[in-house]
Amino acid sequence: MTRTSSYDPRTFDHRMAVFDADDAFAAAALPFLAEGLAAPGEPPPVAVAAPERLDQLRDALGGDARHVRLVPHADWYTGSAANAVAQLAGYLDARAGIDGRVHLLMEPDWAGRAGRSTRETAEWIRYEALANLLFAPTAATVLCAYDTRTAGAAIVGAARRAHPDTGGYEDPVVLAAELDAVAQGPPTAGAELLPRPYPAAVRARSAGHGLAPADAELFTEAVAAALASLGPVTGALLWGRAPAVVCELRTEGRVDDPLAGFVPPPGGELEPAQGLWFTRQVCAYVDVRDDSKGATVRLQYG
Template identity: 70%
Template sequence: MSTGQPTVQGPFDHRMAVFGTDDGFLAAALPFLAEGLAARDEPPPVAVAAPGNLDLLRDALGGDARHVTCIPHTDWYTGSAANAVAQAAGHLAGHAGPGGRIHLLMEPDWSGRAGRSARETTEWIRYEALANLLFAPAATTALCAYDTRTAGPAVVAAARRAHPDTDAYTDPLRLVAELDVPPLPPPPADARPLAEPRVDAVQAWAAGRGLPADRAELFATAVGETAAALAPLTGPALLWGEPPACVCELRSARRVEDPLAGFVPPPATGLEPGQGLWYARQVCAYVDIRDDAGGATVRLQYA
């Protein structure tokens, strides 16, 4: 696979800024927002950042602050990386100009979910890489702001590989494939087999383990949606884990292959059955997919 040019080229302008001081943040953010304010046929730019950085922006912008939509990143990044895809897609659909034209300043919340573990960081880098493909058709200009005071050197180095304006940029498909190189840990010996992963059976199992009824229903529906998308299945579904970290592993006779599987927003605006892997990714904390010569293994973890 090529490592030079991006897999898909389009109008999406995906940039990265790295800073370690308040002045450094303003030096990156203010020219970007000014560019957005001056752009024709665009709505006001949006700044999604740490509350303290938003205060810095308001003070520096003065009267122009009223023309910038400011959103605390703790309000924007409230779930998984797949949830962030849905949030961005929904915002573009509802607020962007023609062709998706809008300037978005995006600061990840490294004090929240994205930075709480190496696993979460991996999922965030996956999102940053796939954004180059998911939003390629949109004439959106995004500046991802990385604060070295909250994001460590390894995170910044990995993020540079996901942004086309850096000298470390890597083909998104290659980067995502590298993230999936580590094998999944084997299921525990006491995993519960289900010959057929019916929603009612999975829901009963999850509720019996102590998962609240509404969450058990969400998890079971996610399993059912995934099973339908992967059919035909081979072998039983395997269930294990303690609430809220309930896990289901499914084995398909078909390879999934598409790295965007479950990340492309469906036409329906709300979360509802019939959306396959998209539903599962929106509900579950993690959806791991591993292809091999005999098909695919898909593992869902609720939380």
């Protein structure tokens, strides 16, 4: 099935800056923040970056620094890529101006979680791509800062495909589908076929795979939320060792939505009734793979 996007670059303004030295970072960041400071009706711009980068901005901005919100990126990016969607959505709802107007300079923590593995990096590139759809209704202006000294050439090359102001931009749906086309590994030895009801089986078995009781309960809620969103499920497997316990669900129908579980629900409370959104917020990874006979949805807790 061919999927198309409705991204309109005249609304959400998603930019990219690539640098390999501190002065090159300043050359990109300072004009952007000045643009935000001068934008009528906007709240103070925000800079989310490495602490040393924030110190550099503070010194360069001088007295204007008090009008810019400076946030260490480890304080903003506190979990998975899906958590980053929630963080940005919550900020736009609570602190942005009319229609989500605000300037945000954002540097993912490529020396931390975002760059710790090929798998994790792929999730963050997905986030960068889908942001063009998720935040298209807003008038936010975002500059994503990529330091080649920590991100590296491969990550920067992939990120160019997710930013409309680069020569390499591609439709977010196409890029997400490419990420989904990467083959998943098979279940590990000892994978268990779960009996119905699946949430009760997850609760009983995940503790045996090393999850603490509170974690087993939260994982069970995440699986139940996914089940409520997916329609008829024909089977479930569980495997792994804590914290990377995995539950794989097989559905009768395709999901056919690259944004499934990424669209922020109204209100700020996190509830299991929010379905796949809740699941993505709880789990480190949620992989949805459609095929001709339905879908395989793999949930990894940690």
